[in-house]
Amino acid sequence: MVKLFEPVPDEQTILYVKNLKTWFPLRRGIMDVIKRIPPRYVHAVDGVSFKIQDGDTFGLAGESGCGKTTTGKTVLRLVDPTSGVIGYHPRKRLLDEWAENGYEPPVIDDYGNIDLAKIPPRHLKPLRKEMQMIFQDPYGSLNPRLTIYKILEEPLVIHKIGSTKEERYDIVAKALEAVKLTPPEEFMNRYPHMLSGGQRQRVVIARALILQPKFIVADEPVSMLDVSIRAEILELMMELKNRMGLTYLFITHDLALARYITNKIAIMYLGKIVELGPTRRVLENPQHPYTKALIAAIPDPDPRNRHILRELPIKGEVPSAINIPPGCRFRPRCVVYDNTPKIQKYCEAIEPPLIEVEKDHYVSCWMHGEPEEIIKLLKK
Amino acid sequence: METLLEVKDLKTYFYTTKGVVKAVDGVSFSLGKGEVMGLAGESGCGKSTTAYSLIRLVPPPGKIVGGKIIFEGKNILELSDEDFRKKYRWKKISMIFQGAMNALNPVYTIGDQLAEVFMLHEGLTKTEAMSKVYELLEMVGIDPKRARSYPHELSGGMKQRVMIAMALALNPPLVIADEPTTALDVVVQAQIMNLLKKLQREKNVSIILITHDLSLIAEIADKVAIMYAGKVVEYGTAEQIYLNPQHPYTQALLRSIPRLRGEISKLEWIPGTPPDLIAPPPGCRFAPRCKFRMDICTKEEPPTIEVEPGHIVSCWLHAKK
Numbered sequence: 001m002v003k004l005f006e007p008v009p010d011e012q013t014i015l016y017v018k019n020l021k022t023w024f025p026l027r028r029g030i031m032d033v034i035k036r037i038p039p040r041y042v043h044a045v046d047g048v049s050f051k052i053q054d055g056d057t058f059g060l061a062g063e064s065g066c067g068k069t070t071t072g073k074t075v076l077r078l079v080d081p082t083s084g085v086i087g088y089h090p091r092k093r094l095l096d097e098w099a100e101n102g103y104e105p106p107v108i109d110d111y112g113n114i115d116l117a118k119i120p121p122r123h124l125k126p127l128r129k130e131m132q133m134i135f136q137d138p139y140g141s142l143n144p145r146l147t148i149y150k151i152l153e154e155p156l157v158i159h160k161i162g163s164t165k166e167e168r169y170d171i172v173a174k175a176l177e178a179v180k181l182t183p184p185e186e187f188m189n190r191y192p193h194m195l196s197g198g199q200r201q202r203v204v205i206a207r208a209l210i211l212q213p214k215f216i217v218a219d220e221p222v223s224m225l226d227v228s229i230r231a232e233i234l235e236l237m238m239e240l241k242n243r244m245g246l247t248y249l250f251i252t253h254d255l256a257l258a259r260y261i262t263n264k265i266a267i268m269y270l271g272k273i274v275e276l277g278p279t280r281r282v283l284e285n286p287q288h289p290y291t292k293a294l295i296a297a298i299p300d301p302d303p304r305n306r307h308i309l310r311e312l313p314i315k316g317e318v319p320s321a322i323n324i325p326p327g328c329r330f331r332p333r334c335v336v337y338d339n340t341p342k343i344q345k346y347c348e349a350i351e352p353p354l355i356e357v358e359k360d361h362y363v364s365c366w367m368h369g370e371p372e373e374i375i376k377l378l379k380k
Numbered sequence: 381m382e383t384l385l386e387v388k389d390l391k392t393y394f395y396t397t398k399g400v401v402k403a404v405d406g407v408s409f410s411l412g413k414g415e416v417m418g419l420a421g422e423s424g425c426g427k428s429t430t431a432y433s434l435i436r437l438v439p440p441p442g443k444i445v446g447g448k449i450i451f452e453g454k455n456i457l458e459l460s461d462e463d464f465r466k467k468y469r470w471k472k473i474s475m476i477f478q479g480a481m482n483a484l485n486p487v488y489t490i491g492d493q494l495a496e497v498f499m500l501h502e503g504l505t506k507t508e509a510m511s512k513v514y515e516l517l518e519m520v521g522i523d524p525k526r527a528r529s530y531p532h533e534l535s536g537g538m539k540q541r542v543m544i545a546m547a548l549a550l551n552p553p554l555v556i557a558d559e560p561t562t563a564l565d566v567v568v569q570a571q572i573m574n575l576l577k578k579l580q581r582e583k584n585v586s587i588i589l590i591t592h593d594l595s596l597i598a599e600i601a602d603k604v605a606i607m608y609a610g611k612v613v614e615y616g617t618a619e620q621i622y623l624n625p626q627h628p629y630t631q632a633l634l635r636s637i638p639r640l641r642g643e644i645s646k647l648e649w650i651p652g653t654p655p656d657l658i659a660p661p662p663g664c665r666f667a668p669r670c671k672f673r674m675d676i677c678t679k680e681e682p683p684t685i686e687v688e689p690g691h692i693v694s695c696w697l698h699a700k701k
Contacts, residue, residue: 063565196653226422227592228636231647253565256638260647283640297570298640299595303618306416306600309574314567317535 002369004377005276005354005362007051009087009111014215014247015075016051016113020084022067022074026322042321044070046271048084049354052264057241057248059262059279061255063294065318067271068251072217075249076131077116077124086116090130091214097126129159132208134237136220138200142192148203149188152176155211175206178243179236198229202236209240219251234261255298259283267291270329271321276354277361287363289313289336328352328366336367346371353378381412384553384586385434390447392426392433399658403429403442405610411603413553414584418597418618420633421607422654427590428478430607431556434588435475436464451554471501474547476540476557483543484531490542491527497549516545520575537568541575548579558590573599594637598622606630609655609665616691626693628670664696672697 007016023041045067052058060068073079075086087108098105103123105114119127135141142151152172155161162168176184179202192200201221208216221237222230238261241248252258258265258279265282267275267290275288286292293314299305313335319325327348331337337347346352346366354362355369392404403426411417419427432438434449436456448455456468477483485493494516495509504512514524520541531539540560547555557576561569577600580587589601597604597618604621606614606629614627625631635648652669655661661668667677677696684694 063567198653227594228422228633228650229653230649231636232649232651234647235649254638255566256640259640260638260644293567295640297566299570299573299593299599300639300641301595301598301622301634301637303598303601303622305598306577306602306618309577310570310599312567312570312574317537317568 002374002377003356004374005049005356007049007087009051009089009109009113011111012053013087013111013113014052014054014056014089015249016049016085016087017071017075018049018085018087020045020048020071020074020086020117021082022070022079023082040322043271043324044321045074045081046321046324048268048271048273050266050273050276052247052249054089054247055241055245056264057238057250057262059258059265060249060251060268061253061258061265061294062268063253063318065321066268067321068253068268069219071268072133072219072249072251075116076133076217077119077127078133081117084117087113088116088131088215089113094126094130097129098123101126125159128155128213129211130213131215131217132211132213134205134208134216134218134221137224138192138197138204139224141204142200144192147189147191148176148181148195151192151203152207152210155207159211161211171210175210178209178240179203179206181206197225198233201225201233205233205237205240209244209246212244214245215247215249217249217251220253221250222257223252223254230257237261255283255294256300267294270318270324272329272351272364273354274330274364275362277358281358281361285358285361287357287361287368288330288365289334290330328364336365340367343367343371346375350375350378381415383410384413384415384452385411386448386450387430387434388448388450390430390433390449391445392429392438392442393445394442396441396658401657402610402660403657404433405657405660406447407607407610407612408447409603409605409612409615411554411586411588414580414586415603416580416587416589416601417603417605418594418601419588419590419605419607420592420594420597422592424654424657425607426610426657427607428558431475431558431588431590434554434556435469435473436461437469437475470497470552471550472552473554473556474550474552476543476547476555476560478559479563481536481539481563484539486531489528489530490534494527494542494546494549497546501550512549516549517542519548519579520545535568536564537571540564540568540572544572544575544579548583548585551583552585554586554588556588556590559592560589561596562591569596576600594622594633606633609660610657611665611694612692613666613694614692616688620688620691624688624691626687626691626698627666627695628672628697629666664694 007018009016022045023043026040062068074081106118108115153168156168162171173184181187181202222233250262262279265279266273269290275291314333316333325332331347343366352364352366354364357363357368388408390407394401421427433444449457491513494513498504498509498512517524522541561572601618605612608629614630632650650669663678663680664682667673682694682696683699684692685698686692
């Protein structure tokens with residue numbers, strides 16, 4: 001019996017996403033309008049489903065342009081979804097604040113999850129205290145004209161936390177201590193350019209955590225840092241996660257890094273998840289041809305590698321996200337497709353769903369399961 | 381093996397308004413014909429400045445202030461700018477620049493840009509040059525018809541291939557590759573490394589690969605030099621550096637790399653930040669971050685010690701023995 005992936009929430013679910021799509025319209029010229037050429041879209045996120053449990057570090061991995069950052073931003077509603085469900089389990093304080101403002105959020109299941117995709121923009125502000133983002137580039141995400149104190153105080157002022165200046169000062173000092181920028185007084189009056197890359201990224205982390213959120217989207221938080229200090233920042237993030245009971249959606253292009261810190265992982269290709277499961281199982285026993293190619297391409301510090309050429313089981317280049325190939329979107333680059341005539345008609349016609357290959361490990365490829373049976377399930 | 385390049389005590393300083401930045405401060409190494417060397421280190425350690433010194437393109441206010449660069453038996457620092465440009469740069473020593481995305485001229489087709497190399501250096505006509513361009517493109521795995529494309533019409537990987545074609549156009553004995561794959565995805569990175577490996581073998585060209593990524597260096601380099609704060613702290617064959625690292629910095633760097641295969645051991649990091657190169661700390665420059673620091677480390681600069689044939693370490697830990 002084949003099993004297809006379905007993000008079914010339970011008591012432990014903090015966030016689940018169902019068939020999420022984020023399309024960006026392309027600019028149309030006047031001639032396009034006159035000629036009635038239909039609007040075209042960049043399908044940045046094109047039908048993504050996953051589920052994150054409380055306390056997870058959920059990795060979202062893939063090459064640049066695969067839609068992983070857009071997925072992260074859409075989940076936080078920093079970008080509006082085109083369609084789909086973003087189920088989120090709110091804390092009481094968020095519901096209270098909305099109730100105060102006279103807003104009743106759309107509850108979508110028995111566990112009290114609400115659909116973030118349906119919240120109107122004017123009621124999004126309280127949500128920022130629940131969900132925050134750690135940005136990739138610590139050189140670009142801090143305002144160079146504000147001191148570290150001002151940078152950290154700003155969210156407190158916006159969300160009216162700490163009624164007096166002294167109170168806010170204490171909160172900022174504690175936040176700096178939490179990210180090990182001590183003594184805090186020494187850092188408060190500095191400007192970002194006076195800090196090293198690692199210290200800046202600590203400030204970015206402190207800013208994300210100062211409102212005491214419970215869900216964090218970390219978008220490649222260490223990729224701009226030197227290798228020698230990455231581990232330090234990652235360990236800090238994991239320590240804060242344990243201390244504050246956080247859940248991370250960890251976006252990365254580095255599978256080796258994901259192996260060290262995530263417990264579940266989703267591999268994205270061209271706007272869709274192609275493989276999903278517990279990190280160890282996915283990386284040790286990859287099933288999707290794309291995941292296999294990605295893993296084969298990663299260099300490791302072994303000098304014997306110089307005597308051989310790396311075998312890369314993948315062809316061509318990533319197509320544009322405007323004209324997505326029909327059927328399986330990986331097909332034009334797939335070597336398995338070339339070598340397996342019996343599945344070719346399915347690959348060409350129908351997008352494969354996420355099919356279970358072992359417990360909790362799903363792969364979107366027609367090589368797994370009986371295609372006719374799966375198609376029947378899809379029609380249901 | 382015949383020696384192609386010998387760098388002796390190279391010093392390149394930047395004369396800024398805030399003081400003299402000693403970006404490269406006494407770097408020595410040698411490279412045989414057809415050999416590949418990896419030059420690794422954190423950002424700001426002087427590895428790119430070393431590369432720019434070799435091709436004599438150090439941007440102002442930087443200046444090569446000391447040392448020798450002996451290439452094919454001749455100290456190229458003694459040549460006049462004009463002589464170096466005509467006889468050495470690109471003919472003998474070429475470079476694959478960092479960030480291929482921006483290194484190409486956006487308003488010329490890649491064919492025109494590649495043809496320029498032949499027209500300027502070999503005095504060929506445009507038609508003659510173009511036939512060479514087609515061969516070059518074929519060699520790096522690009523359809524020769526793409527010669528009429530502009531850089532923006534190519535993907536990042538293809539632009540990098542064009543940069544490689546340009547560097548190899550005149551068959552130089554030495555190519556310097558400065559972070560040739562940063563900003564590229566892993567699959568494209570692996571393709572580019574395969575291409576470099578293949579061309580290196582076919583043409584027996586020497587390569588100096590500059591990157592912060594020790595995994596990438598292991599893909600191609602026969603020799604490795606590890607730089608820290610303007611100095612080479614450890615130097616040896618790839619096997620010596622990866623399997624038997626002796627400098628605490630090299631050891632820590634290798635233990636900070638997450639690995640995709642094998643056991644998951646705890647990742648290490650190096651506390652602190654690299655020193656300010658205007659006023660580097662006295663003694664060993666790594667001492668403030670080193671967990672094996674001794675008294676002498678903060679007072680006197682460590683000597684360079686050959687711990688085994690061809691394996692050189694600059695550290696007091698080994699001086700005692």
